[in-house]
Amino acid sequence: MEQAVIYLKIIFAAVFVQNFVLSKFLGLCPFIGVSKKRSSAIGMGLAVIFVMTLASAATMLIYQYLLKPFKMEFYLDIVSFIVVIAALVQFVELAMRKLAPALYKALGIYLPLITTNCAVLGVTQLNLEFAKLNGITLTDCLLRSIVNGVFAGVGFTLALVLMAGIRERLESSPVPECMQGVPIAFIAAACMALAFFGFAGIA
Amino acid sequence: MAVGNVFTRGFFKENPVFVLLLGLCPALAVTTGLKNALGMGLAATFVLVCSNLIVSLSRKFIPKEVRIPCFIVIIATFVTIVKMVMAAFLPELKEALGIFLPLIVVNCIILGRAEAFASKNKLLPSVIDGLGMGIGFTLAICIIGIVREILGAWMIFGIPITRGGMAYSMKVFILAPGGFLAMGLLLAYFNYLGAQRARRLALAQKGIHEGKGAPAVDTSNPTVQTINSQNMIGKTGAGPCNLCPGCDKPNF
Numbered sequence: 001m002e003q004a005v006i007y008l009k010i011i012f013a014a015v016f017v018q019n020f021v022l023s024k025f026l027g028l029c030p031f032i033g034v035s036k037k038r039s040s041a042i043g044m045g046l047a048v049i050f051v052m053t054l055a056s057a058a059t060m061l062i063y064q065y066l067l068k069p070f071k072m073e074f075y076l077d078i079v080s081f082i083v084v085i086a087a088l089v090q091f092v093e094l095a096m097r098k099l100a101p102a103l104y105k106a107l108g109i110y111l112p113l114i115t116t117n118c119a120v121l122g123v124t125q126l127n128l129e130f131a132k133l134n135g136i137t138l139t140d141c142l143l144r145s146i147v148n149g150v151f152a153g154v155g156f157t158l159a160l161v162l163m164a165g166i167r168e169r170l171e172s173s174p175v176p177e178c179m180q181g182v183p184i185a186f187i188a189a190a191c192m193a194l195a196f197f198g199f200a201g202i203a
Numbered sequence: 204m205a206v207g208n209v210f211t212r213g214f215f216k217e218n219p220v221f222v223l224l225l226g227l228c229p230a231l232a233v234t235t236g237l238k239n240a241l242g243m244g245l246a247a248t249f250v251l252v253c254s255n256l257i258v259s260l261s262r263k264f265i266p267k268e269v270r271i272p273c274f275i276v277i278i279a280t281f282v283t284i285v286k287m288v289m290a291a292f293l294p295e296l297k298e299a300l301g302i303f304l305p306l307i308v309v310n311c312i313i314l315g316r317a318e319a320f321a322s323k324n325k326l327l328p329s330v331i332d333g334l335g336m337g338i339g340f341t342l343a344i345c346i347i348g349i350v351r352e353i354l355g356a357w358m359i360f361g362i363p364i365t366r367g368g369m370a371y372s373m374k375v376f377i378l379a380p381g382g383f384l385a386m387g388l389l390l391a392y393f394n395y396l397g398a399q400r401a402r403r404l405a406l407a408q409k410g411i412h413e414g415k416g417a418p419a420v421d422t423s424n425p426t427v428q429t430i431n432s433q434n435m436i437g438k439t440g441a442g443p444c445n446l447c448p449g450c451d452k453p454n455f
Contacts, residue, residue: 023379025232029311032224078286078305079279086272115271118228118309125302178395179387182224186387193380 007147014151016199020119021159022192023200027119031160032185034110041164044110045157049150051092051114052123055085056149059124060142063131081124089115123152162192210331213339220343221393225311229303230344231382237360240348242296243303244341246289248334250281251313255321255333262322274317275308282307312340351376351385 020026027048034044059081067073067080093111096104104111114120127145130136166188175184219225226247233243257277258265265273286304289297297304307313316336321329349359355376357364365371375381 025228025379025382026306028227028231029225032227075283075287078283078308079276082275082279082308083272086275115275116309116311116314118306121306121309122302125305176391178398179391183387183391183394186383186390190380190383190387193383194375197378197380 007144010144010148011151012202014148015155015158016196017202019155019159019196020122020152021156022189022196024122026122027117027156030110030113030117031156031163031189032182035160035163035167035185038161038164038168040110041160042157043106044113045153045160047110047114048117048119048156049153051085051089051111052120052149052153052156053146054088054092055081055120055124056127056145057142058084058088060127060131060145063128064138064141068131077125077128082121085120085124086115119152119156123149126152159192163189166192206328206331209328210335213332213336214342215339218339218343219312219315219336220340220347221390223312223315225315226340227386228306229310230340230347231386232303233300234344234348234351234382234385235355235377236352236358237345237348239296239299240344241341242293243300244337244344246285246300246304247307247310247313247340248337250278250285250307251316251337251340252330252333253281254278254313254317255329256326258317258321259324259326259329265322270322271314271318274314274322278313278317279308312336347382347385347389350389351381354385355381 014020018024021028021031030044030048035041062080062084063073063077067076089111093104096111127148130141130144130148133141163185167185170184170188179187213219215222217223220227220230229243229247233239254274254277258274261273261277282305285307286297289300289304316333320332324332352358352360353364354373355378356374357370357372363370373381376385
């Protein structure tokens with residue numbers, strides 16, 4: 001029961017309270033760049049959820065079994081994590097082309113972009129906080145990281161898809177000339193962030 | 204390409220944040236105050252210059268197929284150096300920047316410059332390009348930082364603007380929604396300035412084509428009045444017409 005509450009808290013925080021895009025400013029480049037159409041937003045979101053889950057698991061394993069025993073966690077975490085993420089993205093791309101060509105075609109261009117999506121490296125860095133908790137077992141730590149990875153991705157996707165819906169409507173609305181395009185998208189994001197800010201009281 | 208041009212184009216014309224829309228995450232996340240913005244800008248500039256230097260030196264023997272992972276590892280190394288130096292000498296700043304310090308690795312500006320410029324150019328231009336783009340980035344996030352700090356906390360560089368505890372602040376600007384709001388408004392303002400300049404240039408060119416040496420200034424000039432009336436179509440709302448410098452006539 002206690003465990004379930006902890007996981008529920010992690011999930012709710014990742015999706016709403018600490019939404020990656022709207023309250024942590026992670027992954028803003030795809031948030032602005034890929035939110036013009038709803039279909040591409042959904043594709044990008046799915047790809048990010050997928051990579052974030054795998055990256056959370058892989059980097060936590062590396063941290064626990066390689067970096068920590070050899071006392072390198074302060075010096076090599078950034079380098080090893082980014083290499084793992086880059087390799088993972090490449091691997092996912094290859095595997096998907098072979099195993100799920102339809103999905104590969106749908107995600108196509110968005111997959112390689114994910115390497116430089118700061119949300120992915122961000123979630124691996126944030127997961128390290130679980131590892132620093134006292135009296136936490138290895139499996140528990142790994143499981144929490146994975147749950148956090150999945151639902152941070154879900155939160156990212158939620159923000160991205162909502163934004164795409166708003167921007168599709170903005171296309172046909174009378175926006176002042178100097179506000180057209182990206183500036184009005186930021187203003188809309190500000191309104192969304194204000195709405196999401198309301199969730200902060202729940203935590 | 205002239206060296207001076209390589210250096211200065213990142214300041215305004217190709218400003219990485221306001222024009223190219225790169226590196227948005229740190230530009231919004233650490234700009235709650237000028238101090239953090241400056242620290243972030245300098246750290247990113249250091250990484251940018253060093254990574255451009257190494258990428259440019261090794262551009263001849265990095266195979267084309269694996270260049271992106273190579274660049275990322277080079278960048279990550281310098282970010283680690285910055286992180287360790289900051290942990291030793293500026294622990295407060297490191298705390299304030301939080302996870303955005305390691306996230307310099309995935310700042311699109313740095314990888315973008317390595318890919319677009321340093322991997323194709325000699326050592327000196329690459330370093331100068333890195334420095335110029337870094338200064339442009341620092342400038343941009345400092346502008347956002349100043350705006351947010353003044354509006355959100357009524358302070359500059361952590362010092363209150365007015366004495367006696369009076370503060371005219373809108374707290375939302377140092378919270379997350381204010382970051383988006385400030386960025387959107389600043390982008391709109393820069394768009395407005397750009398459009399105004401383009402219109403003025405077009406007008407000046409028109410004046411030259413019709414044999415009038417200087418751009419038209421006085422409103423009695425028939426050319427300007429035609430443009431003015433054309434400009435009216437579909438546009439209502441007050442505000443100066445911006446067509447002629449020095450004229451404050453409203454645009455309706």
